[in-house]
Amino acid sequence: MKAVIFDMDGVIIDSEPFWQRAEFEVFSSLGVALNTEFTTLTKTMTTVEVTKFWYDKFPWESKTLEEVEEMVIVRVMELIEQVGGEINGIESFVKKLKSNGFKIGLATNSPYKIIPVVLEKAGIAEYFDIIFSAEFVPLGKPDPAIYLMTSKELGIDPENCIVIEDSYSGMMAAKKAGMKVVAFTNGNQDVNLSLADYKMESFLEHELTIFS
Template identity: 35%
Template structure:
């Protein structure tokens, strides 16, 4: 496989922001005396577009708030947390510098809305690494549909044989696989059987950089983690 293009998911891959999303959902729903757990967020909304996320809770609990209002409240909370506490995932800067130095095409394809994308890229000072930035907000269907990854690949003028995706969620992994693009994952729980369909399971971005440098077989890496 001659890899020339790397497309990143954002939340949980570039930045450790998944806890912010969960906290925002738990806090916002608690205002309406609805109690949800971290596991609920992981199982029902992780990796999904903001409007899908809000729709899930509005329908599930018949909330006395509009989808749009819930979206805005959650988004503002997440952005605030990113600006105050956001940290890059370990190995991010090393991997991005390696890719840029070796002339890889670098793209971003995320379920997050543009204001959240801007908050992350500006907070981490990594905007200039990405040639293409795609939000699923601009697609008819968000993840797990493949649209946002196909759009990013097309804009990067790449093809499925030269491209890999880096994801952290089951929803995102399914999106990448639906696009028929090689999809690697760095999940919170590497033993979760839901990730068995990934093309490679890694523990960190450092391990992915090691793989790209040494051209190790991802299946070997997956079996060793």
């Protein structure tokens, strides 16, 4: 393996509570009746897809889809700045990978403008060679496009890339791209491991043998 590509949400930062809060605040203010059944469906969507999903079910008139999406993104960025939420051990783990000669990439379904905020908050911005958002490809995960684009920009063939993911859709994207997958659980017993080549419980243990 020559490159390690990180997912962001749930791997670098525990951002799910931020997204849930921001979406609830913004969509509720527009008259959307959020419920658990539908929010489960939107977890793996991009912000564009989530905004359109709720608009189709509870159309509003006061703002454009783009304006509403931006409201959600800005609120998530505010929460990251205020609360943090970076995963324990991520800074030292990324440093160790870099010192061992790995190229480091990031591929996320989240909007691009959030990425620098997260990486700066986690103290790891300087270690990433390439950062990519699904907004730059036709389809987000589970489509493999974002991982294929990241490996191309890194200059590393997909078979020499290993991906760290916490979601089934992300793992599916990486496998479709022809990459090895590390399932990062962070103590979550509900992570689907069926597509994973390896499992990692925590970044606090700096064993890099699975990346060699």
